[in-house]
Amino acid sequence: MPTTRTDAERLDAEDVLAGFRERFALPPGLIYLDGNSLGPLPTSVAPAVHETIHRQWREDLVRSWVDWMELPTRVGDRIGALLGVGPGQVAVGDSTSVQLFNTLIGAARLRPGRQVLLTDPRHFPTDRYMAESAARLLGLRVVEVPAGEAAGWLARNGRDVAVAAYPVVDYRTGELWDIAGITAAAHDAGAVVLWDVCHGVGVLPLELARHDVDLAVGCTYKYLSGGPGSPAFVYAAERHHQALDLPLAGWLGHVTPFATGGPYLPAAGIARAVVGTPAILSLVALDAALDVYRDVAVEQLRDKSLSLTAFFIRCVDELPDEPAFEVVTPRAAERRGGHVSLRHEHAYGMIRALMPQGVVADSRPPDLLRFGFHPLYVSHQDVRESVERLWRVAETKQYTDPRFARTSAYG
Template sequence: MTEPSREDCLTRDAADPLAHHRAQFDLPDGTIYLDGNSLGVLPKSVPERIERVIRQEWGRDLIRSWNTADWYTLPARVGGKIARLIGARAHEVVAADSTSVNLFKLLTAAVRLRPGRRVILSESGNFPTDLYVSQGVSGLFDGIELRTADKADIAGAIDDDVAVVSLTHVDFRSGQMHDMATVTEAAHEAGALMLWDLAHSAGALPVDLNGCGADLAVGCGYKYLNGGPGAPAFLYVAEALQAAIDQPLSGWMGHSDPFAFVTDYAPADGIRRNLCGTPPVLAMAALDAALDVWDRVDLQALRDKSVAMCDVFIQLVERRCDGLGLTLASPRDSEMRGSQVSFRHAEGYAVMQALIDRGVIGDFRSPDLLRFGFTPLYLRYVDVWDAVDILTDILSTGSWNQDAYKRRAAVT
């Protein structure tokens, strides 16, 4: 099979049922953005909304806006919009804090829900914050430990010592995806709870938390959900567990009656008990506006285009950059892959800086990964073709081989 030509890519774009969504985003000229899995691009509706929140709601209406502009219910309303994207019901999701803080709340609650069990089970290659927070939670309880296993060995490591299995659905390095239904079932068979980190899943592909019977989940607002740098994260608690959740950050926003100002903590019913303090209204409003782009998005069409773009990318890179030092580090089988593709290169950092200099933005993950994210709402097939064309040029001319490209910045 020959690789697709630029013309083929333009033809696919012309027939793309998601193509019209691109107009909702503010994309810089001359940039091919393959990093929406780190920081999604700016939806055009966000600046207008933030301007209104700052000038009118804050500037003019001041404290009244907690009621008149409904600031108070933003965490639940934003959570409700995310729910559809992750296969949950609106009352099972709330936007709050960072992913790390939400992990802390839910992992602690999970350990408390399984007294007598002494293990938080995770994956050795999990995103570091997931491991660090698990270590922190373990340190708070006598006899609780974090146990890790390799991805392939997770199912075998679930036994009746395990209180909670905590995994990232789509691997941040390779994009490899766990089978959510199978792993959740294995956790439940052993009597453990199942927590999923959806940082690389929400807005990247359809997720079915309810269908899989998942207990708990967390995820980011700033990647595929386009909520902006440091956007609030979200958490999910299955309805059946909500009344039993005893999370440790028992702040006033999770109280059953915050404005009664009573001395003793009494958790709210439902998902709201998982809140802690005052929500960051500007950031919540940005995420709220950004989520409107998802209103009518068909998630199966999203997945189809994501798979097709990743397949085209892999095929083009392997054909055109053959012998130029790249090795695929993501599953070739699209069923096992999220919406990102990584290639190894011994000088991956410098190659990525050279790409960024030419307007193709991806990111580098130590020690040698070039990581490219594919966001079907605003990327075109022709972008994929052009990105590979530039990559081929950089590798075949060796233009990446410059000191300026080898100097590491603080954030890669």
């Protein structure tokens, strides 16, 4: 690679976010490019969980619920800041899958009489499954139109669309879709939008309020580093709160959680999107993890992220012609999310072979290598080093080692 270590060192020296790496308890020597799957442990998490277990649970017991009850909306507000929305519009809890189901039905009920639930044929599987399930219960029809064609399709055929449900970033290719354009087209057609922000929150300025987004759902264990299976969140713009009619009518979303009789009466505001008793240990870990975002602007995250992904693409471009990696992710900055995907027929074996080389990334079948670059703990030197090690794995065909063959559906 003509791109030298000096180039990487210079970029890192200019990096205003370089010191943030200390906020994470990364294993020494590891280049971690899989934070878009499971973020690493922030140093703030273990003390917070310890406090919750040993003081709140052990000593204060049920009295701690006075504090815990507020967590879903209090942590929601912290995430809202990263989404570019004001307070009182984000609730945290449940898994992304459950949030998607609940919000899809709530969204469709905002547009009664319309028959179409529009989504992306290449959307993440759980998004597609939940769209089918919601449509079946409501008697709607799922229509699949790729995100790149959605705005145009909505302009031509959108009259019967209740909800347009799209990912902000394609989880395979890393392509960033046109949030403003699809949202505007949906609104022009009279539909509401539901954005899945899983692969955008914490790395991109999503600006949901500025784009007039209706609803969004996202997870917190990727860039937000909330821990394995940390709870998901839902954003609903304030203008929809009063009409938001969610099927998961749990006791904590009731206007009077400790009411003992009568029908379900949803709470005012986003509190109606809180469902059942939240998983407090996981929620406390997430709350603490969000401390890594203190004193950093979303624009700084985006600048560093683009610098890292551009540098990665530049390094890959300078590799010898064989073995050839196709850069799948758009080269235009405005169309690039937080990760970069490369295509190679031996994607799976290469990613496995990179692990003993101290580089963790992941693969997606059939032939994609995915590299996630978190602006708070990945450096340009990490980027250069990972490409060099990838090239070594490829050149020496280490991926053919039987140790790196596929052994499990979860591998």
